[in-house]
Amino acid sequence: MEKPIQILSAYEYKLQFLPCINSVTLQDKSQLQLYKIEEYLKQIVIPVAPYRTSFNFLLFVSEGYVKQQLESENHLIGPGQILNIKQGSITRSHELSPDVKGFYLIYENDILSSISLSRQDQIFLTSDPVILLQESAYNCMVKTFELLDAELHTDYVQEEICLTFFKAIMLKISRQTSHKPLLSMARELYITYKFREKLQQEHKEHKNVIFYAQQLNISETYLNKCIKKATGKPPKQWINEICVQHSQILLRDLGREIADVAYELNFHSLSHFSRVFKKVTHLSPSEFRLQVLNQY
Missing domain, CATH: 2.60.120.280 (Regulatory protein AraC)
Structure with missing residues (x-):
């Protein structure tokens, strides 16, 4: 590996x-x-x-x-x-x-x-x-x-x-940020900021929304509500997307087996990894790798 x-x-x-x-x-x-x-x-x-x-x-x-x-x-x-x-x-x-x-x-x-x-x-x-x-x-x-x-x-x-x-x-x-958030969304934006910060650190080991809710000392329902309101996407989608983004970088290394990438990112199985990957990218890992090969 x-x-x-x-x-x-x-x-x-x-x-x-x-x-x-x-x-x-x-x-x-x-x-x-x-x-x-x-x-x-x-x-x-x-x-x-x-x-x-x-x-x-x-x-x-x-x-x-x-x-x-x-x-x-x-x-x-x-x-x-x-x-x-x-x-x-x-x-x-x-x-x-x-x-x-x-x-x-x-x-x-x-x-x-x-x-x-x-x-x-x-x-x-x-x-x-x-x-x-x-x-x-x-x-x-x-x-x-x-x-x-x-x-x-x-x-x-x-x-x-x-x-x-x-x-x-x-x-x-x-202060260069051109779109300042409404004060009424300050709480949701702060929770989103902390969620994304924690997600960056933990996505390899933890892929369940409940883990991040517990880390932030809020309920899973409230976390879903805040993230959806602030970003338009539920937290599970954020989790899947960051895991797939990480996997895309690993898949560009043609010396890695697809199964090894799934293992390194702690997916339950290759089939589970493939389902999540296709849900996010509309491609299978093999199809994505073929695109990479065609770029060379």
């Missing part, structure tokens, strides 16, 4: 993908780290195998573009765009343009908690992984990243100043 998708720490990520860094930077275990794309990421050997990270990170492009896979979707991130990749998400870099410039920001969950964002801002930050900055916000964002970069690379880093710049970046991203 093939190895499961790796979960990389910040150290492992830098060791594998940033060959030009010095030993001091490699050993840096700070919860907030910032690197210029043009100085570090351009050395990545493309394409790379899918991976997960134990940290969150932002890709902010100021020139050129980055083509990055997040779960089963490919995103082309150009000037003025940010891709926010949450801890545990499946991702990989497909392409970086020769002229690409921008910033790569690593941030741990603890550092995000320390800046005390409102519940609503937390929801906005995870509502869409791709953020297109308004023209009026773009120059401000570039300057803030530059200030944070300068502060993080001084001889005597002042954490409070770094956190202030980081909070400014996250708030600016949050």
